[in-house]
Amino acid sequence: MKPTMNVEFCGVEFKNPVLTASGTFGFGREYSSFYDLSELGGICIKGITPKKRIGNPPPRIAETPMGILNSVGLQNPGIDAFISEELPFLKQFDTRVIANISGNTVSEYCEMAEKISDSQVDLIEMNISCPNVKAGGMAFGTSSSMVFDVVSETKKYAKKPLVVKLSPNVTDITEIAVAAENAGASGLSLINTILGMRIDIKTKRPILHQNTGGLSGPAVLPIAIRMVYQVKKAVKIPLIGMGGISCGNDAVEMMLAGASLVSVGTACFSNPMAPIEVRDGIQKYLEDCKRSSVHDLCGGLIEY
């Protein structure tokens, strides 16, 4: 018998635990030529903002040992264009849609939460951790009192489950996680990218036009696993784990550490089929160790 792969998360049923990570998968159109998007547990869209944003000047990407830095800066068409032009495309598929929202102010978050709640998205992911924008973004995510404020306000307007995406650029991620939980978050997702930098030694200039950018990819996997492990012990709400997952075994580690769902981001750049291979890899692991359900994984770690 095949192990069951479906997961209930914040009251929403996912056919499998594998999502695509915000910003690495656009609004799904491009990857739909590689496979049927209905194969995915869910799709987390590119971060949207109240108004269209043009993003940062290029170069926006640099390579690092088993990782990348990006500084896209939330280029997106704005929430209204997303709802009218992109969401209908996504709703053709039998998969969950997670809206990733970013604001410059508390009221922008509230406004977006309200608007997006009336659309057909299944979950709201609040990005308070983007390292690539000046106002808002990561600033919100690195102080527990600000996290509490922005989450508790936004919560009032969110009529869909509200997942808060945490920044890894903090001294103690559990403190931030607890603040978000206390403010009413339905779940947490982690990690966003870690601030990094590369320099072109020929030109002596940073490779990224923003000087610094966010690190993602396999290099960050051990940091992401540690943070999911710490946060799992600190809160009761469920977690979406991400950061460096590129195969089924990475995802199993993330789930053992405490994630209910996992997201695959940067791995899509090396391998467009990565999310599907991650899903198949989790299933194979369950079969190999004769587990009947993916539920058995979350938090299954045996600590020393």
Add this chain to the structure above:
Amino acid sequence: MKPTMNVEFCGVEFKNPVLTASGTFGFGREYSSFYDLSELGGICIKGITPKKRIGNPPPRIAETPMGILNSVGLQNPGIDAFISEELPFLKQFDTRVIANISGNTVSEYCEMAEKISDSQVDLIEMNISCPNVKAGGMAFGTSSSMVFDVVSETKKYAKKPLVVKLSPNVTDITEIAVAAENAGASGLSLINTILGMRIDIKTKRPILHQNTGGLSGPAVLPIAIRMVYQVKKAVKIPLIGMGGISCGNDAVEMMLAGASLVSVGTACFSNPMAPIEVRDGIQKYLEDCKRSSVHDLCGGLIEY
């Protein structure tokens, strides 16, 4: 003409800017069979403590994508044994010796600074950032007021230049750097390891017996470069840059970002000759771009 490679750092002359990173090079004996230690700019010894420490139970190491986690836990023979049994060996070589000291309390740091000042070491590196010990260690390094206190007290007893080694596990490293500078640090070194975790999916146990450990190696290079860049802009005292350096070009990046000296750690595990190759690589870069001195590098970055 060969470019000059010597660097003055906190009033101490180094014949070249390449050091070995604390904890990866023991007390130098083992690597002395691979090359003459006098080739090095300096040797930073394994972290020492007031009394002998046996360290943490194994496993103490795990591999990660282009990185490793370690949880040695400051195993060392204690400061007295270091001074009597190890230092004389190191002083045979024409290279600088940096003592890396760790304490559980402010008074332990003071005691060690006083004792080591009377020995023949050239510099003192205060490790307030070890993620692998319970008391002291990283705890000191993550709050700027604690950093200020422990550094300003220790400074009173240090009769040699006092370099403070910073933890990357913080929200804002510049805040900590400034606190150390204000407390009288002669220089700063960064980064220590980043807390991470790996899980053995067969046994469901963490790979490390301490559950978590410190991430080092190429994977952390972009984070280290970013932090050196940020700290360079925030303080006036000179910096030792480390974290993921494995070739001359990595070191050049680190120096352009703001480091006066660089340390090579984990790279020695893949390649025992790494510090020598880093030195030669820096020299080749200077030759290729017709620079007469390694001084031209430090902070030579042209920001956007």
Add this chain to the structure above:
Amino acid sequence: MIKDFSAQIKKISALSDTTFDFELFVGETAKEAAPGRFVSISCGDQRILRRPISICDASPSEGTIRIIFEIRGEGTKWLSEQKVGGILKVLGPVGNGFKLGGLCDLPALFVAGGIGTPPIYYAAKNTPGKNDLVAGFRNKSAVILEEDMLHIANAVMVCTDDGSYGIHGLVTTEVEKLLLKQQYGAIFACGPRAMLKATAELAEQYHIPCQVSLEERMGCSVGACLVCACAIKGKDGMEYKHVCKDGPVFDAKDVQF
């Protein structure tokens, strides 16, 4: 449709110490090759990002494409060390190529700089008419594809920056001379940004439609990650389009150089 597939290396020739010419077996995909389109190649498991390389020619009947690349860093170095018979992970064909159809009867002018020459060669080859081609290189040893170009263009002018071969000077100087002498229906250019900018300015001055192929660092290569941004003048001011999806070929007058 962009596909991710395995391609076998059929032939390798070193055009110089640092420039390599590969023939890849890609099967049916060769039919979708077009001048200006490119492929994104995985350069070893230890490198996360694929490297975009233009298609330099294609044979749909043999199921092959040709690529020419220069060693610039670690990824292209890795690629240069691969052997005949080896398998590459290739994503492609990516992007919108040159719009070669619908030209008026006038000849076209092709302008290439350095490693931008391969797609220009391919474009010229697929454009009927008495077209001219100007190609500039750093120095003699960097000159590539000269033989091939002679077969497919009316006049081929090779320039070098240091005068070690052909005409001494910049391509754009030659382009201006040609524009003064003769009428062209269109200009197609690929090469360093400064060259593209100067060419675009000349095209505007002489009122000739001009298409340029841009470069930018890439993540996904399929239009999903938005990293390969290039500034394009839109109706509401400047906006970032994406080299992999909206380009790499753009109308020169839209590009904000």
Add this chain to the structure above:
Amino acid sequence: MIKDFSAQIKKISALSDTTFDFELFVGETAKEAAPGRFVSISCGDQRILRRPISICDASPSEGTIRIIFEIRGEGTKWLSEQKVGGILKVLGPVGNGFKLGGLCDLPALFVAGGIGTPPIYYAAKNTPGKNDLVAGFRNKSAVILEEDMLHIANAVMVCTDDGSYGIHGLVTTEVEKLLLKQQYGAIFACGPRAMLKATAELAEQYHIPCQVSLEERMGCSVGACLVCACAIKGKDGMEYKHVCKDGPVFDAKDVQF
């Protein structure tokens, strides 16, 4: 003296789907090989840590060493995919081997478990006398070196956990039977920790000196990083010694299992 050098793969034989036997050309270094010593092999540029593998035999005259390894994870998988003629980055020989000299006239007992068999074979081969050897494996397909062992020991007992070959049962059951029957001057063991522990207990019970070869995850392989700690009873209580420098072979009575 430990050296870091390039070794060419001279011969490869697959002993099973997952176990491989390599002959490496190491030149002069072969003279420093000894039973229990090991080499640390770089398994691809994308993996930071080298993999420790025991020397299974050495021919100083031919400048070769033999290693046998099992695929356990990504690194050993990479190693298994290498080809004859390929070059490996090797650090070694590392560690203190078995102290085989100065045994009394009594025969020695060699105890091997699974992939711990290669160094035990090598040790037995280099020990004169009518020595016995017990080797245990998971199942028939995991049995290695049987032929070789038959040539160098007096009696060779092969056990399998599932009884699919040889004696059904644990090596330590056989060891106990032998100890009841016969007097041995020393025991040498390498294999899984549980097997070593049981063997050490038997050795203590029968008052026979016993040396065991331990495994631990390694960083530097030269004694500098202190990660390969193993708990050893010292004069001031337990302390951590290091497998790469102080071991891998330890006196069984000192090991804190």
